[in-house]
Amino acid sequence: MKIRLFLISLIVNILSFQLWADEGMWLLPLLKQQRLAEMQAIGLKLQDYDIYHPDSSSLKDAVVVFGSGCTGEVVSSNGLVLTNHHCGYSWIQQQSSLAHDYLTDGFWAMTKEQELPNPGLTVTFIEKIEDVSDYVLSHLKQDPDSTGMNFLSPKYLNNLAKEKIGQAFLQEHIGVEVEIKPFYGGNQYFMFTKKIYSDVRLVGAPPSSIGKFGADTDNWMWPRHTGDFSVFRIYADANGDPAPYATTNVPLHPKRWFKISAQGIEDNDFAMMIGFPGRTYKYYTSWEVAERRDVDNTVRINIRNLRQEAMLEEMLKDPAIRIQYASKYAGSTNAYKNAIGMNWAINKHDLEQVKREEQEKLILWSKQSDKPEYPKALQALEWIVSARKDLRFRSWMLDEALSRGIEFTSAPVNLNALIDALNGTDKAKQEEQIRFFTTAANRFFNKNYSPETDMKIAKVMLKEYRSIIPASSQPTYFARIDKQYKGDIDRFVEAIFKQSIFGSETNFNAFIKHPTVKALEKDPMLLFAKSVQDERAAITAALSEFDTDYASAHHDYVKGLLEMYGDRANFPDANSTLRLTYGQKKGYSPRDADYYLSQTTLEGVMEKEDPDNWEFVVPQHLKDLYAAKDFGAYCLKDGRMPVAFTATTHSTGGNSGSPVLNNKGELVGINFDRNWEGVGGDLQYLPDYQRSIIVDIRYVLFIIDKYAGAVHLLNEMDME
């Protein structure tokens, strides 16, 4: 018996080393125990405490959450922060006007006085990370839990965090917040103490023809030639504490900032990235992989394909619409290309089979170790995925085709307060409610809205939706389309645009001039939107019936894997918390006999130049610098100017803006994308295909120095 157990554990230990060399998004407090030796073996020259020290300053102190979904890094003792151009994009856009078009022309503050405040933008430092598993588990045992979901509930967990640290502490420490997050499906908990700065100013941005070069055509693509970076600065009060924008605020003197290496790294050199990856699905079962491919991604790909086709037709017809819909089109294609890439990888690598084998291993091990709860968890997951199939399909169809696909379905439909006011006699109240209504409407029907385009897309979306979803499962208002319009979608859509308050600016203004309850109550577009939103709520409620069982089965499945493999080899799924991933600078071969090198240069920018295509316009000044080979000290040994490189680091959405560091912890690049063949890495790391796409810091320095002449910024930085 002992020998058998020994053999099993031996086999399992061998199996556990199936973890690929560069796989993983590691938690910093677990780095030493889980990964340090492997990192040093491929070149890291640092110790774990240089990267993360619980009590004194370390590299992690120079990494920040930028805004809500990106990463940034501090690069000077005066609070200078680097992130991506696409992460700063909406802030740069808000600073722009016709007179100062910073998106087109770029922006460089030549003095601190010229740096531009961005109300609403924050930068978050992680002050402390603690394993609070015992604390949370003991509370979970005591506390009432009506839904069985406390163990994953952000609200419940964050209350525990506040309780643990105490109100007094939070009051004394300005800008400090605490958060507890579940890891490994709720098998472990960490508490994060965060310090949030809210005076963050725009310092510099290259023109979009550099920062967004290649735009959507090149998005998720390698070889890449985008200078995807922008520069901000954190301001604080005189004590260095967070404070809302004030002219008296001063640049933050941070605990830590990155040294910059203009030496670059070579193929196979060590590289690591620290940042805030958003979400991954490493612990999906085979059934969830199939669901993701056949339901979620397939619906997304089919519907967006139709929608983008319609949108593009309008954009190509009219330059004004092209500008209006540029950002919407980019957002749509970003997730669309991701879905295509993920399905490609699922099939290419048979990820369904990869997960199935893992499940079978667990079942075998559970039998031998007398752990019936793990096979039971697997059965539950299989059942849940099959039971929710139809609902999930309807949910994705509704979302993609009607809720996101058609803009006017987001019209404000909770009009009780407005109707009450209109029914009453209080003029001030009426005006206030009309103002609210106009603001709510403005979120959708603003200068970037084209009724003709939405109308065209709506026709396509509705026809597709109705041809796939059976009548009995459609939003209730659809019955009226049959009755009133004999099912003629085109006629229906045209009619509601003619009649509705939101059909045109003229209609809207006419309503605002003489607002009546009747106009609101019989508005066909509002009724239609309400019907879609009601269906959304109904499906969400029906799907949530599965939540508790799913959460508990997923928790058990992950627990089983951790027990079987030992936690050394397992990293938790991404959940927007601070992680480290390491690997090497490397190219890749996406197809037979095809190989991509790991480094691009300015030559590629010139090769791609197309003055007739806005995505590939190259600014004259950059061409002049190229012609004069005026590259300063930033060029490669062979004299060419580096632009971007790829590494085997395991990154995902949220890692945009993450610092990429050499083996001494010096900044060599800023992460901004992944190759489309690699996005399946969100389900299972793909060692031979998956690459992070990183803007070379030498290109960033070159643009700041030679292109923008903002030498004062370089003088602030510590250059190695």
Ligand code: ARG
């Ligand atoms: N694919 C990158 C990411 O997922 C970049 C997206 C922004 N760029 C764009 N062309 N849409 O965020």
Ligand code: GLU
């Ligand atoms: N562009 C992504 C971001 O904004 C990163 C790409 C990815 O690895 O998914 O976070």
